[in-house]
Amino acid sequence: AVVKSYAAVDLGASSGRVMVGRVGPDSLELSEAHRFPNRPVRVPEGLRWDVLGLYAGVLDGLRAAGPVDSVGIDSWAVDYGLLDADGALLGNPVHYRDRRTEGVAEKVWATLPAEELYTATGLQYAPFNTLYQLTAARSTAQLDRARRLLLMPDLLTYWLTGEQGTELTNASTTQLIDPRTRDWAYGVAERLGIDLGLFAPLRRPGDPAGVLRPEVLEETGLTGPVPVTAVGSHDTASAVAAVPASGERFAYICTGTWSLAGLELDAPVLTEESRAANFTNELGLDGTVRYLRNIMGLWLLQECVRAWGETDLGALLLEASKVPALRSVVDAGDSAFLAPGRMPERIAEACRASGQPVPGSPAEVTRCILDSLALAHRKAVQDAQRLAGHTVDVVHVVGGGTRNALLCQLTADACGLPVVAGPTEAAALGNVLVQARAHGLVGDLAGMRRLLVRTQPLTRYEPRGGTERWRAAQNRLAGD
Numbered sequence: 392a393v394v395k396s397y398a399a400v401d402l403g404a405s406s407g408r409v410m411v412g413r414v415g416p417d418s419l420e421l422s423e424a425h426r427f428p429n430r431p432v433r434v435p436e437g438l439r440w441d442v443l444g445l446y447a448g449v450l451d452g453l454r455a456a457g458p459v460d461s462v463g464i465d466s467w468a469v470d471y472g473l474l475d476a477d478g479a480l481l482g483n484p485v486h487y488r489d490r491r492t493e494g495v496a497e498k499v500w501a502t503l504p505a506e507e508l509y510t511a512t513g514l515q516y517a518p519f520n521t522l523y524q525l526t527a528a529r530s531t532a533q534l535d536r537a538r539r540l541l542l543m544p545d546l547l548t549y550w551l552t553g554e555q556g557t558e559l560t561n562a563s564t565t566q567l568i569d570p571r572t573r574d575w576a577y578g579v580a581e582r583l584g585i586d587l588g589l590f591a592p593l594r595r596p597g598d599p600a601g602v603l604r605p606e607v608l609e610e611t612g613l614t615g616p617v618p619v620t621a622v623g624s625h626d627t628a629s630a631v632a633a634v635p636a637s638g639e640r641f642a643y644i645c646t647g648t649w650s651l652a653g654l655e656l657d658a659p660v661l662t663e664e665s666r667a668a669n670f671t672n673e674l675g676l677d678g679t680v681r682y683l684r685n686i687m688g689l690w691l692l693q694e695c696v697r698a699w700g701e702t703d704l705g706a707l708l709l710e711a712s713k714v715p716a717l718r719s720v721v722d723a724g725d726s727a728f729l730a731p732g733r734m735p736e737r738i739a740e741a742c743r744a745s746g747q748p749v750p751g752s753p754a755e756v757t758r759c760i761l762d763s764l765a766l767a768h769r770k771a772v773q774d775a776q777r778l779a780g781h782t783v784d785v786v787h788v789v790g791g792g793t794r795n796a797l798l799c800q801l802t803a804d805a806c807g808l809p810v811v812a813g814p815t816e817a818a819a820l821g822n823v824l825v826q827a828r829a830h831g832l833v834g835d836l837a838g839m840r841r842l843l844v845r846t847q848p849l850t851r852y853e854p855r856g857g858t859e860r861w862r863a864a865q866n867r868l869a870g871d
């Protein structure tokens with residue numbers, strides 16, 4: 392049988408990796424060619440991505456990957472690079488955790504009320520949506536000089552191929568796309584004075600995105616032509632495409648730096664209740680909508696580990712599993728936890744402010760974080776079902792958090808539903824499968840998922856009861 396190889400470049404907020412997927416009619420194998428840290432850098436003007444370092448990691452990864460039939464790139468959402476009239480990058484891309492967007496949303500809503508913005512774009516409020524970033528950047532020398540804006544995966548694709556485009560799933564996180572037409576929200580851009588001419592034409596997952604430039608072939612030792620294929624270039628779009636679900640009655644939680652928890656729908660939910668509950672409608676593969684809520688995710692733990700220094704994560708999680716459950720919880724959906732720094736202290740302060748025991752040791756803080764994440768998962772899964780009128784009987788957990796058995800078990804307990812955990816590298820698998828599909832190797836989304844179910848190792852966690860305690864904790868947090 393024909394087996395083809397695809398390189399998936401997957402850039403997460405904490406690490407980048409180049410994975411190689413080998414796909415046949417009834418086989419799917421993924422291996423890691425190269426992994427590198429993604430470390431934001433604080434310079435005098437703010438928090439920035441080291442995009443040249445990331446590009447170098449991509450080239451190293453393609454060299455390590457060896458001959459492949461195509462390359463696809465996905466990354467975290469909303470951030471972008473600006474190019475001048477010569478096509479050269481203007482400065483380092485701003486990190487979505489940078490403070491420049493503080494207080495910007497309120498200014499935008501004075502021109503375009505939040506309710507109208509939600510009906511027009513379906514996007515939840517997050518200070519870092521590209522729309523707010525562009526508003527924050529208004530009249531800066533850099534934006535004035537910019538002739539082109541490329542979202543992160545599109546920027547790297549441009550450097551690899553010389554061709555510019557704006558991939559739709561990731562474009563849907565800018566808050567400048569109408570989820571009903573799946574095209575630009577022209578009215579929103581006009582009212583807010585955002586020039587849509589900055590964006591390159593839209594392309595969709597599966598579209599060709601050029602071939603590796605001769606210099607790239609030379610640097611990576613690859614032999615051309617090597618096509619680059621547009622994938623669901625938003626990492627969450629790729630990860631959801633690789634949720635190994637069998638039917639439609641499932642919720643998913645993409646766990647990594649963030650937890651993205653919700654449902655796959657075939658139409659957006661644009662009601663006022665949905666807006667008030669801060670659910671987003673991002674665009675997925677084949678006309679699907681990712682109806683979900685952003686939860687701070689393992690970022691909370693990453694930041695604590697960074698503060699504690701040298702930490703054995705396995706040992707820490709074992710200790711945390713012995714700490715009594717649900718002693719104190721914080722609101723893991725609160726954007727007060729967005730910025731980096733002082734995380735153990737900020738968590739302790741939140742517990743103190745809500746009159747709960749203050750966690751002290753790293754194990755106690757870790758337990759507080761994992762309980763809080765599981766609780767936020769529960770709330771998102773429940774709210775999404777209610778708001779969308781779509782019930783589920785299983786929760787799929789994908790991403791780095793699947794390696795955290797305690798988190799998976801607590802999520803099953805909190806949701807009162809079985810959790811199926813895996814695959815860990817879901818975004819890379821979704822990336823690979825969209826390339827394989829574009830080259831005629833796999834069928835539709837359902838076919839992709841059948842192949843995942845047959846080939847990927849999955850772990851099942853049954854809920855252990857005690858939902859009453861989780862409900863009580865949820866009420867405690869809501870201040871009831």
Ligand code: ADP
Nearest residue numbers: 403404405406646647648689790791792794795
């Ligand atoms: P992103 O794509 O956002 O960079 P990942 O999906 O790679 O994030 O997930 C990273 C998270 O996975 C880490 O923050 C960590 O909490 C968790 N993780 C990684 N390895 C392990 C492990 N061996 N045991 C438990 N958790 C792990």
Ligand code: LRH
Nearest residue numbers: 404466467468626627649
């Ligand atoms: C996860 C993610 C998420 C976005 C955030 C900025 O990596 O793409 O879906 O909300 O980064």
